[in-house]
Amino acid sequence: xxxxxxxxxxxxxxxxxxxxxxxxxxxxxxxxxxxxxxxxxxxxxxxxxxxxxxxxxxxxxxxxxxxxxxxxxxxxxxxxxxxxxxxxxxxxxxxxxxxxxxxxxxxxxxxxxxxxxxxxxxxxxxxxxxxxxxxxxxxxxxxxxxxxxxxxxxxxxxxxxxxxxxxxxxxxxxxxxxxxxxxxxxxxxxxxxxxxxxxxxxxxxxxxxxxxxxxxxxxxxxxxxxxxxxxxxxxxxxxxxxxxxxxxxxxxxxxxxxxxxxxxxxxxxxxxxxxxxxxxxxxxxxxxxxxxxxxxxxxxxxxxxxxxxxxxxxxxxxx
Numbered sequence: 001x002x003x004x005x006x007x008x009x010x011x012x013x014x015x016x017x018x019x020x021x022x023x024x025x026x027x028x029x030x031x032x033x034x035x036x037x038x039x040x041x042x043x044x045x046x047x048x049x050x051x052x053x054x055x056x057x058x059x060x061x062x063x064x065x066x067x068x069x070x071x072x073x074x075x076x077x078x079x080x081x082x083x084x085x086x087x088x089x090x091x092x093x094x095x096x097x098x099x100x101x102x103x104x105x106x107x108x109x110x111x112x113x114x115x116x117x118x119x120x121x122x123x124x125x126x127x128x129x130x131x132x133x134x135x136x137x138x139x140x141x142x143x144x145x146x147x148x149x150x151x152x153x154x155x156x157x158x159x160x161x162x163x164x165x166x167x168x169x170x171x172x173x174x175x176x177x178x179x180x181x182x183x184x185x186x187x188x189x190x191x192x193x194x195x196x197x198x199x200x201x202x203x204x205x206x207x208x209x210x211x212x213x214x215x216x217x218x219x220x221x222x223x224x225x226x227x228x229x230x231x232x233x234x235x236x237x238x239x240x241x242x243x244x245x246x247x248x249x250x251x252x253x254x255x256x257x258x259x260x261x262x263x264x265x266x267x268x269x270x271x272x273x274x275x276x277x278x279x280x281x282x283x284x285x286x287x288x289x290x291x292x293x294x295x296x297x298x299x300x301x302x303x304x305x306x307x308x309x310x311x312x313x314x315x316x317x318x319x
Contacts, residue, residue, distance in 0.1 A: 024122070024123060024124060024126075025077070025079060025123050026076055026077050026082065026123045026125060027076070027077055027125050028076060028124050028126065032072060032075070032076070033124075033126060035072055036069075036072060036134070037133060037134070039065055039068055039069050040134070040137040040138075040141065041137065042065050043062070043065050043066075043069075043141060044137070044141055046058070046061045046065055047110070047141065047144045047145055048144045049061070051103060051107075051145070051146055054103065059096055059101065063097075066089050066092055066096070067093070069089060070090070070093070073085055073086050073089070074086065079120075081119050081120040081123050082120055082123070084120075085113070085117070085120055088109065088112055088116055089113070092110070092113060095109060107145055107146065110141075110145045111142070114138060114141055114142050114145070114275060115254075115274055115275050117138050117141075118135065118138060118224065118273055118274075118275055119273050121134045121135060121138070135318065138275070139222055139318050139319045142222055142275065142277065143222075143319070159280075160205075166316070166317065167203045167206045167219050167221065167316070167317035168201075168202065168206075168314075168316045168317065169197070169202045169203060169206060169215070169314070169315045170196070170201065170202060170313075170314050171193035171194070171195065171197075171207075171209065171215055171312065171313045171314075171315075172195050172309035172311065172312035172313070173191070173192050173193050173194055173213065173309055173310055173311050173312075174300050174309055174310055175192060175194075175298070176297055176299055176300065177297050177310075178296060178297045179191060179288050179291075179296055179297075179298070180288075180294065180295040181237065181238075181288045181289055181290045181291045181294055181295070181296065182247065182287070182289060183289075183290060184289070185247050185248045185249040185289060186246070186249045187245045187246065188239065188240050188242050188247045188248070188285075188286075188288050188289050189287060189288040190212050190213055190214050190245075190285045190287060190288075191213070191239070191285070191286040191287070191288055191311045192213020192214075192311075193209075193213050193214075193285070193286065193311055193312060194213040195309075196209050205218060206219050206317075207315070210283065212285075213285070214283050214284065215283065215285065215315070216281065216282070216283050216284075217278045217279075217280065217281070217284060217315070218280055218281075219317065220278060220279045220280045221278065222276070222277050222318050223275070223276045223277075223315050223316060223317050223318065224273070224274075224275060224276075224318055225241050225272075225273070225276050225314070225315055226271070226272075226273050226274075226312075226313070226314040226315075226316075227241045227256070227271070227272045227274075227286050227312070227313050227314075228269065228271050228272075228308075228311065228312045228313075229256075229269075229270050229286065229298060229311045230267055230268075230269050230298055230299050230300065230301065230309070230310050230311065231267060231268040231269075231270065231296070231297075231298060231299065232267055232296075232299040232301075233265050233266055233267055233299070234260060234263070234264050234265075235260065235292075235293065235296045235297050235298075236257070236258050236259055236260045236268075236291065236292045236296075237258070237289075237290065237291035237292070237296045238255060238257035238288075238289045238290045238291070239255070239256055239257065239272070239289065240254045240255050240256070240272075240286075240287045240289060241254040241256075241272055241274050241276070241284065241285075241287075242254065242284070242286070243278065243282055244282055244283050245283065245285070245287070247287055247289060248289055255272075255289075256270050256271065257270065267299045267301045269308070275318075284313065284315065285313070286311055286313055298310035298311060
């Protein structure tokens with residue numbers, strides 16, 4: 001692996017700008033950072049209360065918090081990540097303004113909002129301790145928002161005791177293809193990440209590399225996922241971080257792509273960061289949806305001056 005490895009130099013669960021390759025570009029004052037933390041803390045309690053009792057009074061509390069978040073985001077330097085959060089908040093507020101709120105739709109919008117928060121946090125010019133505080137609050141928000149409840153199944157056998165250390169895995173490939181896209185959003189052609197970092201850099205027993213290069217998660221939890229693809233010059237494609245082969249037709253934001261022309265002489269390094277709530281046995285992979293030309297070719301050309309695999313998938317369990 002290159003120098004850009006989350007797990008070889010961090011012994012605690014601490015995200016860093018170096019780890020996820022997201023430049024810190026958004027200035028935020030200490031007062032604004034404190035306000036952001038307080039609003040997220042208030043939102044955790046408000047979400048729990050509203051889903052337990054969706055009364056008008058409890059709904060108004062949630063509306064007030066999102067309005068304050070909207071004002072705060074609009075006061076910061078514009079960024080693609082911040083602008084996208086603003087659009088999501090406006091969609092959430094629009095849904096909350098209805099007389100009867102559809103809780104299922106609200107839960108989906110909130111999960112989309114949470115998925116967009118992590119990349120935004122990494123753009124803030126803040127110290128690592130403050131970043132970790134924001135990420136911890138994000139995990140609490142995810143846990144506070146219920147999903148649809150199914151029937152209770154039979155109790156299964158007790159599984160083996162999991163590791164006490166942070167669960168993490170790095171998987172990559174030097175396969176440059178060409179790869180034929182699926183052509184549909186419902187499922188993507190798996191870009192194989194069949195090479196795994198050896199223990200202890202990967203948590204022993206936490207993941208299984210499948211024959212097609214996808215990754216089976218053996219320990220349930222909330223994971224930070226980082227997917228990267230290095231496209232050859234003149235190649236454009238749309239990918240997704242897919243769970244159980246679900247492509248990009250899912251209620252969370254997982255698509256990433258590039259735009260280029262046949263005359264382009266530079267390779268394109270595209271990245272997607274995401275928060276995934278994974279059950280034991282879920283299969284995670286990079287899925288290829290569409291491309292131009294088809295099939296598409298990858299490259300192992302250096303990225304930012306560092307030798308690079310053609311594709312990589314990193315998973316870090318945050319809870």
